[in-house]
Amino acid sequence: MGHSRAEKAKTHKRIVSIASKKFREEGLAGVKIAELMKEAGLTVGGFYKHFDSRDVLVAEAVGSAFGGWKRRVDAAVSGGLGISLSKMIDDYLNTAHRDDPGAGCAFSALAPEIARGDKRIRALTTEQVRNDIQLIAGLLPDNDPRTARSLAILTFSALVGAMSLARAVSDQALSREILKTVAERLKNFVSETPGS
Amino acid sequence: MGHSRAEKAKTHKRIVSIASKKFREEGLAGVKIAELMKEAGLTVGGFYKHFDSRDVLVAEAVGSAFGGWKRRVDAAVSGGLGISLSKMIDDYLNTAHRDDPGAGCAFSALAPEIARGDKRIRALTTEQVRNDIQLIAGLLPDNDPRTARSLAILTFSALVGAMSLARAVSDQALSREILKTVAERLKNFVSETPGS
């Protein structure tokens, strides 16, 4: 017991990171504080020196999940020679992402619970949706900005919906069909749509 | 106390109906049995003569939510002169549906919780997804069956994703933009896509 402030900051980040993963895996309501702290190598008692309440952690962890996804895409965009929309779609709609929600998109894992969430979470979410729409629009072939935005919104919706459905069904063939079909259709669609 | 068997059957249906609504509104984890029974005009004690466990009710209520949606679409299809895809899209992607999840589509309200659910719920869900894909494919202009199925899967995914996102964001203008844009794009898309 009794650690430095630097260590406390590290601990804080570790708790948030684990929570972010667990919330996406088990839902915002499904994660217990004691369990979470244990996974972080700590005990329940310490929790409230890090967060005023459970809800504060939820907001921080959801924000962290958004941040992780953003960093990942940003890295892909600026890292190599940029990322194509096609690559982004394949990076999203695959079975690895489907089977590891804890490391994946927070929208497909948590959207309905976020919709029931408090102001803070929904504000974070609004900002993130705006960012993602612009990000996808930027990856589209050079349509006029309005068309690009509109196609980006459709693409984003289809990605989130396809992953949600692919996870909800128990038949693996149907699940894969959903991922594959939506990926193909989105790629064709976007490249073929005329500029208005 | 002490009622007829016919009344018990009615009571059972009433509990399931209220549960189905509440689960879509508050999530599968958010509904308390005592609260639910009170809304049905009953008390907690009677619950377990109707359901072996809470999970049994969840499965029945999710099935009921699917059934309700199916009846609604079936009625629309056979009722008038049939329903167009365009009508169906508008019937789904509007603010009334967004603001009343309890009476709406179970996928956009519950998909991530269903994905974490038990076998029974996921089996029900698989069947329902299959039905909905076929239903949407049947509403599409006469493409070949494969194309129709593929477009139906994209359409279904986009509907569910758009509603999920529209509910998750707090900015009303953005929320409406998502609904409106996806509705328009889907309508254009489907009518313009060549038969392969």
Added chain:
DNA sequence: ATTATCTATAGATCTATAGATAATGC
């Protein structure tokens, strides 16, 4: 002296059950 974490627990809540009550249905 301050504080990061721990142990222990109060208080609230939720599922499920036991036993009582008042009807139905043979």
Added chain:
DNA sequence: ATTATCTATAGATCTATAGATAATGC
């Protein structure tokens, strides 16, 4: 006699807090 519902509660669980402990940091 059977049973649909009620009242009451046991048992489990979860959030949050109180007070102790062992470090840091002035």
